Amino acid sequence: MLTQHFHEHLHRRRTLLSTYSTHPEYLKDLEQGADLINPWDLGPELTRPARGLKLWFTLQAMGANGLGSAVEHGFTLARWAEDEARKNPDIQIVSPAQMAMVNFRYAPAGLDDAACDALNTEISRRIVESGYTGVFTTVLNGRTCLRICAIHPEAKEEDMRGTIRKLNACCAEVLAE
Incomplete structure (x- = not known):
């Protein structure tokens, strides 16, 4: 039972990490450490909705000219x-x-x-x-x-x-x- 629980936990962890992860060529240098966890793989930072919010906030703070x-x-x-x-x-x-x-x-x-x-x-x-x-x-x-x-x-x-x-x-x- 403990072994099954452990494998389920690992599966859920891999699913969580792959949910938001992206691995384009220009980020491969940052993925070399097997134990390294990149913060952008743990949240929606590289997705469109978060980028839209960042753009809106930036426009509010800096203005279009800035x-x-x-x-x-x-x-x-x-x-x-x-x-x-x-x-x-x-x-x-x-x-x-x-x-x-x-x-x-x-x-x-x-x-x-x-x-x-x-x-x-x-x-x-x-x-x-x-x-x-x-x-x-x-x-x-x-x-x-x-x-x-x-x-x-x-x-x-x-x-x-x-x-x-x-x-x-x-x-x-x-x-x-």
Whole structure:
């Protein structure tokens, strides 16, 4: 009887965790720890109804003009990151800055696609581990890329350019090893 109760409890727990969970490519870096429970998997935060409430509240607090300025700021941040990335010939822009995102990958001459995938994964791991910023990976066209989603309201041009320079330094460290 105890065994049956235990299995029922596990089934209910898995059902609860899968109710609101979502696992797109751009969140996979955050799912690596088997014991890690992400708060968004325990509530409706990534669902439309909660997003609608957040938008309504944001419009009430900031107004349409304030929200528009914040959104445009994110677009500009992504353009600055792309501009800095284009200065490095080892970087391929996979999808140019649009909205507040830019996707790119380090692809130095002489490395095959698998090695570049591993390089980009390691660069992401190192920059996140450093605590400087959260630049995670995603998969586009079957290749591992770095993804910047630039939405911090206090970020400045130097922050975006500095992020790319830090990523360049991580890349150089990995290649030197």
